[in-house]
Amino acid sequence: MKLIKSIQEMRSWTLKQKQLGKTIGFVPTMGFLHQGHLSLVKKARLQNDAVVLSIFVNPMQFGPKEDFSVYPRDLEKDSLLAAGAGVDLIFYPDISEIYPQYPPLTSVEVQGITEELCGKSRPGHFTGVATIVTKLLNIVQPQSAYFGQKDYQQYLVIRQLANDLNMPISIEMAPIVREEDGLAMSSRNAYLSPVEREEALALNQALEICHRLYLSGEDRIIPLVEAIRTRLLQVPSLKIDYIEIRGAADLGQLTVIDVSAVVAIAAYIGKTRLIDNLLLEVD
Amino acid sequence: MKLIKSIQEMRSWTLKQKQLGKTIGFVPTMGFLHQGHLSLVKKARLQNDAVVLSIFVNPMQFGPKEDFSVYPRDLEKDSLLAAGAGVDLIFYPDISEIYPQYPPLTSVEVQGITEELCGKSRPGHFTGVATIVTKLLNIVQPQSAYFGQKDYQQYLVIRQLANDLNMPISIEMAPIVREEDGLAMSSRNAYLSPVEREEALALNQALEICHRLYLSGEDRIIPLVEAIRTRLLQVPSLKIDYIEIRGAADLGQLTVIDVSAVVAIAAYIGKTRLIDNLLLEVD
Numbered sequence: 065m066k067l068i069k070s071i072q073e074m075r076s077w078t079l080k081q082k083q084l085g086k087t088i089g090f091v092p093t094m095g096f097l098h099q100g101h102l103s104l105v106k107k108a109r110l111q112n113d114a115v116v117l118s119i120f121v122n123p124m125q126f127g128p129k130e131d132f133s134v135y136p137r138d139l140e141k142d143s144l145l146a147a148g149a150g151v152d153l154i155f156y157p158d159i160s161e162i163y164p165q166y167p168p169l170t171s172v173e174v175q176g177i178t179e180e181l182c183g184k185s186r187p188g189h190f191t192g193v194a195t196i197v198t199k200l201l202n203i204v205q206p207q208s209a210y211f212g213q214k215d216y217q218q219y220l221v222i223r224q225l226a227n228d229l230n231m232p233i234s235i236e237m238a239p240i241v242r243e244e245d246g247l248a249m250s251s252r253n254a255y256l257s258p259v260e261r262e263e264a265l266a267l268n269q270a271l272e273i274c275h276r277l278y279l280s281g282e283d284r285i286i287p288l289v290e291a292i293r294t295r296l297l298q299v300p301s302l303k304i305d306y307i308e309i310r311g312a313a314d315l316g317q318l319t320v321i322d323v324s325a326v327v328a329i330a331a332y333i334g335k336t337r338l339i340d341n342l343l344l345e346v347d
Numbered sequence: 348m349k350l351i352k353s354i355q356e357m358r359s360w361t362l363k364q365k366q367l368g369k370t371i372g373f374v375p376t377m378g379f380l381h382q383g384h385l386s387l388v389k390k391a392r393l394q395n396d397a398v399v400l401s402i403f404v405n406p407m408q409f410g411p412k413e414d415f416s417v418y419p420r421d422l423e424k425d426s427l428l429a430a431g432a433g434v435d436l437i438f439y440p441d442i443s444e445i446y447p448q449y450p451p452l453t454s455v456e457v458q459g460i461t462e463e464l465c466g467k468s469r470p471g472h473f474t475g476v477a478t479i480v481t482k483l484l485n486i487v488q489p490q491s492a493y494f495g496q497k498d499y500q501q502y503l504v505i506r507q508l509a510n511d512l513n514m515p516i517s518i519e520m521a522p523i524v525r526e527e528d529g530l531a532m533s534s535r536n537a538y539l540s541p542v543e544r545e546e547a548l549a550l551n552q553a554l555e556i557c558h559r560l561y562l563s564g565e566d567r568i569i570p571l572v573e574a575i576r577t578r579l580l581q582v583p584s585l586k587i588d589y590i591e592i593r594g595a596a597d598l599g600q601l602t603v604i605d606v607s608a609v610v611a612i613a614a615y616i617g618k619t620r621l622i623d624n625l626l627l628e629v630d
Contacts, residue, residue, distance in 0.1 A: 170511035202513040228453035
């Protein structure tokens with residue numbers, strides 16, 4: 065497995081793959097890899113001749129009071145995990161390589177699906193995401209790029225921008241990977257104390273309660289949201305950021321689930337902000 | 348010469364050129380071609396194996412009170428001129444092909460060099476330009492793209508975004524092409540009545556006065572701008588939009604010309620807005 069830090073070397077490698085007629089699958093990450101990331105690698109591995117994984121903790125998608133400086137980093141462990149999962153190349157640029165000028169003058173903005181849910185409590189976050197993903201896609205030039213369902217709104221934003229900007233790249237999603245007890249895998253789980261780790265289970269459990277209620281015939285948004293809220297409020301130290309049930313295609317408002325929907329939760333456990341979601345498919 | 352209207356066919360053609368190892372030079376235009384456009388084609392022709400010219404009057408870069416609906420169009424004449432200049436393919440998409448949803452949710456924003464000069468009197472214009480050029484570059488995937496010095500601020504914006512978004516594309520500029528009497532070529536010259544056509548010469552003449560004054564040793568911005576203003580004010584029907592002398596690299600403010608500078612003018616002759624500029628090189 066190769067490790068490349070410079071954009072120029074990355075481009076040369078891509079060019080060489082293309083000349084050999086090889087397709088590239090790309091998994092952009094912020095590192096501190098877990099099984100969620102590796103499930104994306106696995107999918108990329110199945111669908112492409114070569115797999116590139118990038119590790120870049122992108123300052124532009126963190127708010128001034130967010131956890132950029134303490135975001136967990138472990139290149140050595142990441143390299144072992146990536147190599148084991150079949151990654152051919154890790155692209156690991158420095159901040160100055162990606163942003164010779166910071167903040168950059170150019171940004172990519174996506175309207176309509178970025179203002180609410182995570183966008184509401186993280187102003188500027190999706191502009192940072194859209195801009196870095198555009199940059200990385202232009203550097204790596206893959207045929208396909210892979211994103212986790214756990215950041216469902218992020219997936220929608222990236223699918224939208226790739227489509228709107230006519231990028232010749234397929235944007236793929238893979239399901240949430242969970243710990244055995246149901247907690248959605250996240251690099252930020254490393255922040256949790258053992259007690260908080262236990263409390264964090266409320267997120268998935270609340271989603272499961274919602275799911276069962278839906279399967280039992282309840283399709284109205286208000287009681288479904290209330291069932292989630294009730295479960296989350298059982299954890300005194302948990303602070304709800306949002307509970308939303310929206311159209312899965314465009315995050316549009318619903319009153320009943322008459323189209324495929326995403327049930328999305330964000331909550332603070334102590335100082336750690338966690339998100340989780342559930343897709344309810346309607347044929 | 349081929350004429351292609353669909354993005355999918357355009358992509359197939361590009362892919363074929365790449366498989367043949369051919370480089371593509373790209374000249375994006377709004378059509379109604381003149382010698383200015385053809386000079387870009389000539390440069391592209393010299394530097395590439397194949398030349399694509401696009402014709403798309405982009406609604407997103409016109410303000411609500413601007414001339415989108417009346418902007419001149421003549422595909423038949425454009426085709427003859429393009430073929431004669433050595434264009435291999437005209438990409439001529441419909442609005443619905445480029446914008447399945449209008450306005451699009453995604454836009455490309457460039458800060459710092461878009462707020463002043465043309466950006467001041469045309470709010471949103473450069474967002475429209477940056478977005479359409481990003482889309483066209485992603486569709487055509489050229490090695491190089493060619494822009495005229497006449498829209499100098501536009502050239503800077505595109506160079507900046509291509510750089511900031513890590514597009515693997517070289518952004519090239521070619522000098523202003525003028526009529527024999529000095530008027531900068533522009534599709535909008537077609538709006539001018541014979542009297543206005545005569546009055547429009549003031550723009551280039553004012554730039555020439557400025558140039559001579561500079562060559563005679565005057566390097567302070569204020570007297571240089573005043574000399575331009577004096578010449579323009581001799582035309583009663585001319586309304587000055589702006590007269591600016593800025594750093595050529597980043598449109599930064601200057602008090603004396605101690606770095607390479609652009610002298611840029613925008614003025615209305617009747618209802619027609621014209622622009623012109625002059626580069627003053629400093630070693």
